Amino acid sequence: xxxxxxxxxxxxxxxxxxxxxxxxxxxxxxxxxxxxxxxxxxxxxxxxxxxxxxxxxxxxxxxxxxxxxxxxxxxxxxxxxxxxxxxxxxxxxxxxxxxxxxxxxxxxx
Amino acid sequence: xxxxxxxxxxxxxxxxxxxxxxxxxxxxxxxxxxxxxxxxxxxxxxxxxxxxxxxxxxxxxxxxxxxxxxxxxxxxxxxxxxxxxxxxxxxxxxxxxxxxxxxxxxxxxxxxxxxxxx
Numbered sequence: 001x002x003x004x005x006x007x008x009x010x011x012x013x014x015x016x017x018x019x020x021x022x023x024x025x026x027x028x029x030x031x032x033x034x035x036x037x038x039x040x041x042x043x044x045x046x047x048x049x050x051x052x053x054x055x056x057x058x059x060x061x062x063x064x065x066x067x068x069x070x071x072x073x074x075x076x077x078x079x080x081x082x083x084x085x086x087x088x089x090x091x092x093x094x095x096x097x098x099x100x101x102x103x104x105x106x107x108x109x
Numbered sequence: 110x111x112x113x114x115x116x117x118x119x120x121x122x123x124x125x126x127x128x129x130x131x132x133x134x135x136x137x138x139x140x141x142x143x144x145x146x147x148x149x150x151x152x153x154x155x156x157x158x159x160x161x162x163x164x165x166x167x168x169x170x171x172x173x174x175x176x177x178x179x180x181x182x183x184x185x186x187x188x189x190x191x192x193x194x195x196x197x198x199x200x201x202x203x204x205x206x207x208x209x210x211x212x213x214x215x216x217x218x219x220x221x222x223x224x225x226x227x
Contacts, residue, residue, distance in 0.1 A: 042218040101152040
């Protein structure tokens with residue numbers, strides 16, 4: 001079967017750094033996405049990795065290791081507005097998006 | 110770019126009525142759109158893939174006669190929840206891919222429609 005694993009919930013402090021991990025087992029791989037979803041809102045696109053390595057975009061960075069079936073999303077200089085769920089999703093060989101259950105990130109002052 | 114809108118943003122209806130939700134790609138053409146449902150504190154569940162000019166592809170367990178999808182143009186897909194019941198109350202979200210861009214794998218989401226069936 002196909003599955004995406006990510007922690008259910010994480011807590012971090014404002015101004016700090018947090019890393020949200022995602023491991024996956026899918027039939028084929030055409031890229032990995034990270035989305036941010038605030039409560040009651042639709043997901044918004046954060047990043048897309050298809051090659052190994054680190055992609056940096058402002059305070060957010062995303063890393064991928066295809067050989068390990070592993071990715072992480074790194075959030076720096078945390079702000080209260082970063083409190084949200086972070087969804088990891090993999091595009092499989094059929095170009096179907098397989099979704100993780102999401103990681104709820106709680107930021108404390 | 111890659112903006113997707115949905116209408117309405119929320120709807121309350123009586124049990125047994127039908128509700129239509131529209132999904133539009135505002136600044137690009139979308140041959141394929143996706144319809145998701147999300148229950149509280151759960152992840153997104155793909156319901157169906159909507160293809161312009163052809164029948165939608167439904168995921169296992171999704172009743173195609175209950176959730177009617179019409180993708181009549183390159184910028185509009187509609188989801189009609191027929192004979193809605195309280196258990197259909199959920200957050201319905203559509204997404205679309207901009208196949209003409211260099212980023213054709215990314216799905217961009219509409220703001221979602223919160224359906225409450227009384």
